[in-house]
Structure formats: structure tokens, C-alpha cells
Amino acid sequence: MVLALPDDAYAAFNSGDTAWVLASAAMVLLMTPALAFFYGGLSRQKSVLNMMMMSFGALGVVSVIYVLWGYSMSFASAHTGESDILGIFDNPFSLFGLSPLLESREIGGEELYPIGGFGSVPAIVWVAFQLTFAVITVALISGAVAERMKFATWLVFGGIWVTLVYFPLSHMVWGGGLLSGAENGFASWLFGYNADEGAANVPPIDFAGGTVVHINAGMAALVLALLIGKRTGFGRTPFRPHNIPFVMLGAALLWFGWFGFNVGSEGAADALAGLVWVNTTAATAAAMLGWLAVERIRDGHATSVGAASGIVAGLVAITPACGSLSPIGSLILGVIAGVLSALAIGLKYKFGYDDSLDVVGVHLVAGLWGTVGIGFLATETGLFYGGGFQQLVVQIVIALVAVVFTGVMTVIIAFIVKPMGWRVTREDEDTGIDETEHAETAYELV
Secondary structure (H helix, E strand, O other): OOOOOOHHHEEOOOHHHHHHHHHHHHHHHHHHHHHHHHHHHHOOHHHHHHHHHHHHHHHHHHHHHHHHHHHHHHHHHHHHOOOOEOOOEOOOOOOHHHHHHOOOEEEOOEEEEEEEOOOOEEHHHHHHHHHHHHHHHHHHHHHHHOOOEOHHHHHHHHHHHHHHHHHHHHHHHHOOOOOOOOOOOHHHHHHOEEOOOOEEOOOOOOOOOHHHHHHHHHHHHHHHHHHHOOOOOOOOOOOOOOOHHHHHHHHHHHHHHHHHHHHHHHOOOOHHHHHHHHHHHHHHHHHHHHHHHHHHHHHOOOOHHHHHHHHHHHHHHHOOOOOOOOHHHHHHHHHHHHHHHHHHOOHHHHHOOOOOOOHHHHHHHHHHHHHHHHHHHOOOOOHHHOOOOHHHHHHHHHHHHHHHHHHHHHHHHHHHHHHHOOEOOHHHHHHOHHHHHHOOOOOOOO
16 A cells, blocks of 8 residues: 655755756766767677667666656655665555655645655656666666677566665665664764764765665676676687777766766755766866876877776766865876776786676776775865764775675576576677677668
């Protein structure tokens, strides 16, 4: 039975903030097609359509699921007042289909609406914004299994994974669960709870998705790359990007959409939103330069693909930290992210796993650094700013919990889906997954 919302779930909304969050939701939605271009360009010609379809497939499957039970699993208790399940997820049926969020109520002679996010936008608008985060998190994983995974298996995996991994982690971090600053969260247990502030004395910081999106997707990508195995010819055949302009177009659109991702997460059009915009740009630019410097020193050339990848690494790293750092701190965070990710992408050859498009090297590594780096660089609580060690401890713990939770759950889901078959045949892989899975080719050349 759907629960009725209490009166305190209703409030007047701010039209300016609402307009900004709606615009941000549209920008973040654009990021998934942008990712399709980015990943598609990095793929070989015979697999570009499949790579792009994996992003579009995630857009379809996750959007439907999010409307039905995804938002409810992530944020229902914030609206209904009911208890969550062990601090891990909310009741998937409380807001099933979102109907309770659509009705206004007259309170004190004023027509009020259910409010979401930070209390200034209608809940249904916050649903739209959060939906786009769930979509792109699943789409990010696909880069690790390029050119060899069955499309039907991918869709089923995506639906199960977003339900059992993404929604619980979203609740734990953003919905008042175990990894939030709530009274029942681990940070309150470690360093105390401030009842006046309504949060842990040292709350975990994940402004826009370092744990929920990037560590989550990067760890799932690593698990799938290990379980599914390498592409035919890995380590012997050069897998060259077939369309570098696609890669750079995708990176440009991702950078644009990321302003919705980060700045929109403030939930308001205010001064902090302006700081987040500046920090996002500063870190991204510095990361690109850091990546190019590594390429120049190591390989003798600064490449277009390196510039695009450095952009993404910077965007990933600043995502959890963008509301807590100064612009100078963002430059430091970004350049380190670019260097770390540029070095990390070579680990797949050292350890023998085929992370096709470097999801692990970019999203997991930069996501971990961005989350942990807050403990050093946060202007109020960071170690380098006199804040002590507590924030660093909290950030390390949420990063480790995200890694372990996602890793274990992804392994379980992988074995659930295994009877469908993960891989296309070797013959189909050699022919090209575009032709065998979709009966199409990207380019009809005479």
C-alpha cells in the first residue's frame, strides 16, 4: 500500500531554483549520449554502434526502473518519514510509480507541493535530476566490456545492478543511510552527532557522486572485466580508436553536461553554485594538463585522446569535492587526478585485465582520489587546512565501503546473469559485434 505523505513533506517551492535544477537535469541527460560518442569513438569501427547502443540501452532500462521503484528505494523515507531497511535502502513500494509526489495539498490556506532535494524544488523535479545520475552510472560501466558482451545480457545486468547496487548506495550516501551524516550513520558513531546541526560532527562529503557514481561504476567495471575476460587478441592486436573527433566531441559534451551534474547538485542558484562551477572548470583544466604532461614525458607526444581522457579524469575527481574546495585546491586536486589516471591506465597490461576503454583507470582511480582528497583539501575540515584527521578518515571509510559493497554485489549479480551468456562467440567478435548483434554497420563504404 502506498503511504500518504505527512504535512511536513509539503512546502512552497522556489521557481528560480526549480528552473535551474530542471535545466541541470536536461544537461545531465545529455551526458549519456555524450558518453556514447566518447566510448564509440574509442572503439573499433566494427563495434562502434554496439558501444553507443549500450549507453542508449542504459538510458531506456534505467529510466523505466527509476520511475517505478528506483527513486523510492533511494529517497522514500525523506518524504514518508518511515524507517529505511538497515540504513541500506528504502521501501521500493512506498513511492512506486511516483504518484504520491504529484498531488498538491492545501495547508494553512496555501497550495503546497511535495518537496525534494534540499527543500526548495518540487520532489518530481528532484526525481528528474536524480534519474539522470542513475542512467549514466550504468552506462559508464559498459566501457570496460566493449566489443564482446551480448547486448541482451547487458540490458538485464543493467536493470538488476541499478536496483541492487546503485539505489542502495545512493540511499546510503545521499538518502540518510549508513554513509551519510545522519544520526544512524557511521560518521556519527565515529565522531559524534550534532543534534543542533542535524548531522554528524564530521559528515561524509560526496557533493555530486564520487562514491555513488564513479567509484561505484569503476569497481563494477573492474569486476566485469575480470569475469568476462579479455577481447580476442588483447595484448597482441592494437585496439586503436576509430574516430578521435567523436572522442573529443563526447568529451566536450560531457564537460558541458557536467555543470548540470555538479552545479545542479547544489539544488539552488546561489553563490555556492558559482563556486562549484569555477572549481569544476579549474580541476578539469588542470587534469587535462597533468595528463598531457605525463604523455609528453613518457611517450614524447601529447595526444588528442589524452586530452579528452584528462578532461574526464578531472571531472570525475572534482565531482565529490566541488562544494568543499577552494579554486586553488581544485587545481591541485585536478592535476593530481590527471597524473594518477594517466599512469593508472597502464595497469591493465601489467595485471592482465582488459578494461577496454579505461573505466577503471579513469573513473575508479580518479573517483577514489577525489573522494579521499577531500580529507586533505577541504577548506573547513581538510587536513591541510588545519581540520585534523577526522575528515580524511571518514572519506577513506566511505570510499572503501563503496569499493567492497559494489565489488561483492557485482560478483553476485554477474553469477545470477551468467546463464544468459556473457560473451558473443569468437567468430562473432572477429566479424564485428555491430553486425552480429545489431545487423548494422556504422559506415557503408564502397
